[in-house]
Amino acid sequence: MAIVKMNKLSLIGLESDKERILDNLMKMGVVEVTNISEKMSSDDWNELVVKDENHEEISHLNSQIEKISSAIEYLSRFDKRKKGLFAAKRNVSMNDYSMIIKNHNKLWEVISEILKYDEMLTNLKSEINKNTNLILSLEPWKDLSLPLDMSGTKNTTVSIGVVPEIADTNNLNENLTKEVPESYCEVISEDREQSYLLLIYLSSKEEDVMKVLKQYGFSKTSFKDLSGTINENIAKISENIENFKDSISSVENQIASFVNYKDDLEVLHDHILVERDRKKISSNILKTQKSFILEGWIPENSSKTVKDYIEKSCDCLVEIIEPSDDEEYPILLVNNDISRSVEPITQMYSLPNTKEIDPNAITAPFFILFFGLMLSDGGYGIIMAALSGFILLKFKLEEGTKKFMKLILYCGFSTMFWGALLGGWFGIEALADTALWFNLVSDPERMLSFSLLFGIIHMFVGLGVKGINLYRQKKYVDVIYDVVFWYVLFTGFALFLLPFVPKVDAEAVSGLVEAGKYLLIAGAVLLILSQGRQKKNIILRLFSGAASLYDLIGFMSDVLSYSRLLALGLATSVISSIVNTMGLMLGLDNVIKVIFVSVILIFGHLFNFAINALGAYVHSSRLQYIEFFGKFYKGGGTAFEPFKVNTKYINLKY
Amino acid sequence: MEFLFQTLNGNIWAMFGAAIAFFVAGMGSSKGVGIAGQAGTGVLTEDPGKFVPVMILEAIASTQAIYGFVIAFLILGNVNIGGDLSLESGLFLFAAGIPVGLTGLMSGIYQGKVAASGINMIAKRPESMGRAITLALMVEMFAILAFIISFLMLGKV
Numbered sequence: 001m002a003i004v005k006m007n008k009l010s011l012i013g014l015e016s017d018k019e020r021i022l023d024n025l026m027k028m029g030v031v032e033v034t035n036i037s038e039k040m041s042s043d044d045w046n047e048l049v050v051k052d053e054n055h056e057e058i059s060h061l062n063s064q065i066e067k068i069s070s071a072i073e074y075l076s077r078f079d080k081r082k083k084g085l086f087a088a089k090r091n092v093s094m095n096d097y098s099m100i101i102k103n104h105n106k107l108w109e110v111i112s113e114i115l116k117y118d119e120m121l122t123n124l125k126s127e128i129n130k131n132t133n134l135i136l137s138l139e140p141w142k143d144l145s146l147p148l149d150m151s152g153t154k155n156t157t158v159s160i161g162v163v164p165e166i167a168d169t170n171n172l173n174e175n176l177t178k179e180v181p182e183s184y185c186e187v188i189s190e191d192r193e194q195s196y197l198l199l200i201y202l203s204s205k206e207e208d209v210m211k212v213l214k215q216y217g218f219s220k221t222s223f224k225d226l227s228g229t230i231n232e233n234i235a236k237i238s239e240n241i242e243n244f245k246d247s248i249s250s251v252e253n254q255i256a257s258f259v260n261y262k263d264d265l266e267v268l269h270d271h272i273l274v275e276r277d278r279k280k281i282s283s284n285i286l287k288t289q290k291s292f293i294l295e296g297w298i299p300e301n302s303s304k305t306v307k308d309y310i311e312k313s314c315d316c317l318v319e320i321i322e323p324s325d326d327e328e329y330p331i332l333l334v335n336n337d338i339s340r341s342v343e344p345i346t347q348m349y350s351l352p353n354t355k356e357i358d359p360n361a362i363t364a365p366f367f368i369l370f371f372g373l374m375l376s377d378g379g380y381g382i383i384m385a386a387l388s389g390f391i392l393l394k395f396k397l398e399e400g401t402k403k404f405m406k407l408i409l410y411c412g413f414s415t416m417f418w419g420a421l422l423g424g425w426f427g428i429e430a431l432a433d434t435a436l437w438f439n440l441v442s443d444p445e446r447m448l449s450f451s452l453l454f455g456i457i458h459m460f461v462g463l464g465v466k467g468i469n470l471y472r473q474k475k476y477v478d479v480i481y482d483v484v485f486w487y488v489l490f491t492g493f494a495l496f497l498l499p500f501v502p503k504v505d506a507e508a509v510s511g512l513v514e515a516g517k518y519l520l521i522a523g524a525v526l527l528i529l530s531q532g533r534q535k536k537n538i539i540l541r542l543f544s545g546a547a548s549l550y551d552l553i554g555f556m557s558d559v560l561s562y563s564r565l566l567a568l569g570l571a572t573s574v575i576s577s578i579v580n581t582m583g584l585m586l587g588l589d590n591v592i593k594v595i596f597v598s599v600i601l602i603f604g605h606l607f608n609f610a611i612n613a614l615g616a617y618v619h620s621s622r623l624q625y626i627e628f629f630g631k632f633y634k635g636g637g638t639a640f641e642p643f644k645v646n647t648k649y650i651n652l653k654y
Numbered sequence: 655m656e657f658l659f660q661t662l663n664g665n666i667w668a669m670f671g672a673a674i675a676f677f678v679a680g681m682g683s684s685k686g687v688g689i690a691g692q693a694g695t696g697v698l699t700e701d702p703g704k705f706v707p708v709m710i711l712e713a714i715a716s717t718q719a720i721y722g723f724v725i726a727f728l729i730l731g732n733v734n735i736g737g738d739l740s741l742e743s744g745l746f747l748f749a750a751g752i753p754v755g756l757t758g759l760m761s762g763i764y765q766g767k768v769a770a771s772g773i774n775m776i777a778k779r780p781e782s783m784g785r786a787i788t789l790a791l792m793v794e795m796f797a798i799l800a801f802i803i804s805f806l807m808l809g810k811v
Contacts, residue, residue, distance in 0.1 A: 345784075348783065348784030349784060444802075444805060444806065444809065445806065445809070448802070448806075502806075560799075561795060563798065563799065563802055564795070564798045566802060567721075567798045567801050567802050567805075568798075570724075570801075570805060571720060571721065571724055571801070574724045574727070574728065575720070575723075575724060578724070578727050611713070611716070611717075611720065614710065614713065615717060618710075618714070618787050618791060619791065619794075621784065621787070621788075622787075622788055622791045625784070625788050626788065
């Protein structure tokens, strides 16, 4: 239940064994290979070694991977097989694997075929686009009965063009008839942007006609490559589009005929992916002419096995050393089942660094309990636990999904627990009295006091963890100054404010308040004297000591922030009883009404569950991040990323 | 003033309270979710794969309306048309609607803005989802406090 201790591994081997050693390391998957190229900056190293790089090969492999991926993506569109809700990687036996890889030439043919068809599809689609646009531009001229290639007779000119919508076409017509009587102008159609005109005039008068038209912003339109009337053209183009569509579906059928190769392509994809990763790791390695050196991190408990195995299989030198105290190593967490389920939540904040303890074991119970309290409806808890339990049993899940399902399972149990304590079962009011503790809706003030109490406990635990971290770093004095003194002050402050908390009898706690007063004063004096201890000047020291008391305000607002435990719990309970009231308002006196009511109830509760489960999740995380982690957690560790076989589609069975 | 306190009985005041609790908080959430939604569509055009985180961030600002809805509903539970609700109780209920309504308005809008910039942040750094949510939740606190106050005020009637 903690951070795994890491050892430093360095390996010197023969260049000729390199592929084999890397292959072994990859299959074991327990060594993170660190980049040691910065050693090249020292002259001693620079004379001996060179970087082992092969950018070209890697980028070649990358482009291959890209091609296979896009082919797979195409095929998966035509893959009619049913896909599971939680798709896990396929198992492939070594035998099948090597058969498929041996056949890779055939597969590459398939891929190039698919990519060729893909290009055809792109071309066809752009043709369709072009033609659709052409139709759109012909559409306004529909009523023009003259053929498009007719530009005039011996003495007359026929032309078409547009004027902007604002131009007055009647006025234009009048003006034109006045200036050039030997002309004809007709408005073919109008839309929101422009008017479409047909003009016929004596060729010799062209200049005069143009002079008039210019005033109205006329511009000529021409359809160069078209002949025949507009309607004929539209019909022809539509037919073309239909043809293109036919070709598209025939090309798609061609692609679909390759669908059986999809599985094999996935294997090839992963094969090349692994190959690429192996080549890529070389950029972290330095080499001389005949040997190479590699450094990395390895978990302490597997150090010996790996060393023995590699030294036995090849001629090489493996050295394992423990890191020095202040050296940061990559973080690998090992936790029990419950703590592991909240790892992603902690990780979203930050990974712990090597000097602090892994907070997951302490975060987990608080996160799960707070989630349950904020959802607070046992009925919803049953559903959560049942669904996630079913999925966990029934499906094979990836690691991340599994963790999440486990978290839902535990949160479901916690929700049931709180539902039983507070009497929340689908918001049914008759069941509210079954509360084992007290009913949340009828006594919210009591819950408010307890929410604040839970908050104080949560933060005191956080402060305690800070003490443990300081102790582990051997800063024993700081444990007293920075933890114990704050405990004194916060306890005093909390006791002192006790009479202001709802549902607390001021008479009964007067003794505690008196004690709180002394603790508060004692804590304040101790902190004023101790908090400025880094400062040399005595006045500055006292001053910054006094300033640290400002944290009391922070403490108070942190405690109040836990009132959300009440608010979210209340929201769930009240909304679910609202859903019930609204649903049953209709009555249940005939079948249709019963169906209707059940639909309302189901959707209402689903909505309430969704919105409040999301709320409980994010708010419970927030209480960890701000109020809890704020007390002790530094974080900033980097994740342990071992050099291993990393596939996308398949699991290879050796 | 005379008109307000003589013509309007307790029931009508309570109705006003319910109206304020919901429609003001509802306006806040509508605006907030709207702002976040616009930012979201922008990000989704570039990267449709981010739908789930974007949707979660967009939904965050809707809680204000939910709190308002709950309070409004509880106020309505006290209204008794035709029967009599004393003027004092009516005014109490009216006052109880105000915190959740007005705080919901402001907190909804600003939470939407924070959520919108959070969405822009996860467009560039998907791993910052936790931070984006946490920042948006800071604004939520005030709506929560307002909800608790409104609820406690209701308990006094």
